[in-house]
Amino acid sequence: MKIIQEKNNQITFSAEIEESLANAIRRYLYQIPVLAIDEVEISKNDSPLYDETVAHRIGLIPLKTDKSIKENSEVKLKLSAKKEGMVYSKEFVGKLEPVYGEIPITSLKKGQELEIVAIVKFGQGSTHSKFSPGLMFYRNLVDIKIDKDCPPEVVNICPQGILKSSNGKIIAENDYKCDMCEACTDLCQKKQKDSITLTPSKELAITLESFGQLDVKEILIKSINVLKKDLSLLSKKIVKIK
Ligand code: SF4
Incomplete structure (x- = not known):
């Protein structure tokens, strides 16, 4: 887990977890008192x-x-x-x-x-x-591979300002912002080039925003704790059935 961005009431971090687990944590935000x-x-x-x-x-x-x-x-x-x-x-x-x-x-x-x-x-x-204490959303981080022959025009087409020109090469900065809009790959293809490859990574970029009642980190911890409590209750019931 790595913090990507932290603002007043918002935090974005990366984590290599299953989407189903991230979704369960998101849903459990609404079980916090x-x-x-x-x-x-x-x-x-x-x-x-x-x-x-x-x-x-x-x-x-x-x-x-x-x-x-x-x-x-x-x-x-x-x-x-x-x-x-x-x-x-x-x-x-x-x-x-x-x-x-x-x-x-x-x-x-x-x-x-x-x-x-x-x-x-x-x-x-x-x-x-x-x-509700806040909201949470997530998406896969994207691995951006850029070849040497990448047309320099891609710099101006990226809506997130991720693609930059440095020493005659195109590089990606703050690639966590990439939402796979494919504007860069479309432009490359128009120029008959496949200079940029976008691959969804296993890591998720998770953003958590607080409405102000609780601190964002507290919301995350509480959500995980309530989820763990429910799972432990469920496993006890399953043991009884066996
Ligand atoms: S896919 Fe879209 S956001 Fe991502 S690097 Fe390309 S142009 Fe930028």
């Missing part, structure tokens, strides 16, 4: 949005994880706004904070009010997407 607003009591809503729409928008606000909160407990958040303009997620008051404070909820005109009590609970993305 995550906090989200699950119930709302709207006592005042003068905004142009229906209560149901406001409730739906509120449910999708990612909340920062507080490790002191136990999985079967609930947390109450309150929002009380009487103003002219947009009401934002940061206006919720309570033990938990939204990951992004500038998420618009609804707008109010002069004299209008919005009063909400929200109940936050743990849940899983498999039951509702508001409990």
